[in-house]
Amino acid sequence: MQHAVATLAGGNLVSLHWVESETTDTTMPGEMMMTTATPTAASAGVAETTGPNPISPEMKELQWGAGSFIVLFILMRLVLFPRLKKGMDARYAGIRGDHEEADAAKAGARADVVAYETALSEVRAQAATRIDAARQTLDNERQSQLASANSRIAARRAEADAQASAAKAAGRGQISEAVIAIATKATQIASGRTPDAALVKQTVTTTMESAGAQ
Amino acid sequence: MFAFEFPPINEILRWQDIFPGFNKIALIAVAATVISVSLFLIAARQDYREAPTGSRNLAEISVEFIEENIIMQTMGRDGLGWTPFLLSLFLFIYLCNVPGIIPILQMPATARMAIPIFLAIVVWFVYNATGIKHQGFFGYFKSVLFPPGVPKALYVLVTPIEFISTIVVRPFSLAVRLFANMLAGHLLLVIFALLSEALFEARDKVLIPLGILPFGMLIFLTGFEVLVGFLQAFIFTILTAVYIAGAAHPEH
Numbered sequence: 001m002q003h004a005v006a007t008l009a010g011g012n013l014v015s016l017h018w019v020e021s022e023t024t025d026t027t028m029p030g031e032m033m034m035t036t037a038t039p040t041a042a043s044a045g046v047a048e049t050t051g052p053n054p055i056s057p058e059m060k061e062l063q064w065g066a067g068s069f070i071v072l073f074i075l076m077r078l079v080l081f082p083r084l085k086k087g088m089d090a091r092y093a094g095i096r097g098d099h100e101e102a103d104a105a106k107a108g109a110r111a112d113v114v115a116y117e118t119a120l121s122e123v124r125a126q127a128a129t130r131i132d133a134a135r136q137t138l139d140n141e142r143q144s145q146l147a148s149a150n151s152r153i154a155a156r157r158a159e160a161d162a163q164a165s166a167a168k169a170a171g172r173g174q175i176s177e178a179v180i181a182i183a184t185k186a187t188q189i190a191s192g193r194t195p196d197a198a199l200v201k202q203t204v205t206t207t208m209e210s211a212g213a214q
Numbered sequence: 215m216f217a218f219e220f221p222p223i224n225e226i227l228r229w230q231d232i233f234p235g236f237n238k239i240a241l242i243a244v245a246a247t248v249i250s251v252s253l254f255l256i257a258a259r260q261d262y263r264e265a266p267t268g269s270r271n272l273a274e275i276s277v278e279f280i281e282e283n284i285i286m287q288t289m290g291r292d293g294l295g296w297t298p299f300l301l302s303l304f305l306f307i308y309l310c311n312v313p314g315i316i317p318i319l320q321m322p323a324t325a326r327m328a329i330p331i332f333l334a335i336v337v338w339f340v341y342n343a344t345g346i347k348h349q350g351f352f353g354y355f356k357s358v359l360f361p362p363g364v365p366k367a368l369y370v371l372v373t374p375i376e377f378i379s380t381i382v383v384r385p386f387s388l389a390v391r392l393f394a395n396m397l398a399g400h401l402l403l404v405i406f407a408l409l410s411e412a413l414f415e416a417r418d419k420v421l422i423p424l425g426i427l428p429f430g431m432l433i434f435l436t437g438f439e440v441l442v443g444f445l446q447a448f449i450f451t452i453l454t455a456v457y458i459a460g461a462a463h464p465e466h
Contacts, residue, residue, distance in 0.1 A: 057326065073299060080255065081277070
């Protein structure tokens, strides 16, 4: 069966709770049992079961809490925080210095790259100018040599043409003489008389020129 | 069916002395100071030129957390001089909160009113003194009680409200917020632990498997209390920074 147990301290109600009872007595169900807590709090190990309002601060806790916090604050203010912060600031300053050095090195490298690219573009421009000049010179040279060769070829061609014309004229004279001789001989054989040489020559010459014209 | 007896509130919150005048709450407060001081002493012994590891890393993270996430957000660069005070406040409150989930200790020192009310009173003195230092006695109380831009007729209402909210209620709200949150978390853990025990040891065997439900909740709340402990320390510290910044620079 269950019993309501009220715990009293100094005539004041400290707690009220239900407990399960081993008894089989059913004559008083839900009986209100009054117990009085002992001032030494024997039932709760290290805890006290009775005492003042548990919410109100206790002087010993206040004193130890205040003392502990004040000691911590004083040590933190005067010793602990300044030592730690000094090291943190020194390390951060070192890191910042390293960063600045790295930034400066990076800026220097970038400037070197820019200078290199500028020099490279200047060299490229100079090379292009020189190549263009060389190409121009080569072109002029080629043109002049081509003109010279053409003029030499033209002169040789003219000379060859002249030689060919002379040879042609000489050949034509020899052919004309041979034809005249043959025509004179053939006329002598056919008619038994010698034809007029001037007439034969004129006839052969006219015939050959007309044949050449055709 | 099963015996569930919730202990008296005094049994949950009040501790017998380990030696006269020194109980578990005092032990936690002293331990918080010893741990903080040890952490920073060990951290300071390490070579600062190398990348921080271990305790130095933890100490530097806590300093940067206070500077970047509290001071720079509320006070600006001018407030960096408050770092030791706010750092002490944060570490002390956090290390007083955390024992609520540490086995054997299982009691946040801030779930008792003594430490929260002391810290709140310290903060009250600090921000009022800062206001008086920066604006003068009359200037500070004038800016607090007669905020600029309010029609003069409304001062009848505004002045008493500002006096109560700034001078009277602030320390209590700081203390009660921290105390009540930690006390509530502690009571929840006690309730679910006792309920788990009662169900696991129930005489009716059918009830025993049900014990897994409050036990699961107990595990969840234990994890949640890690967050609550940190969050309450953060809130207390950032509100302190806001109050100090408001007292030093009322125009903000």
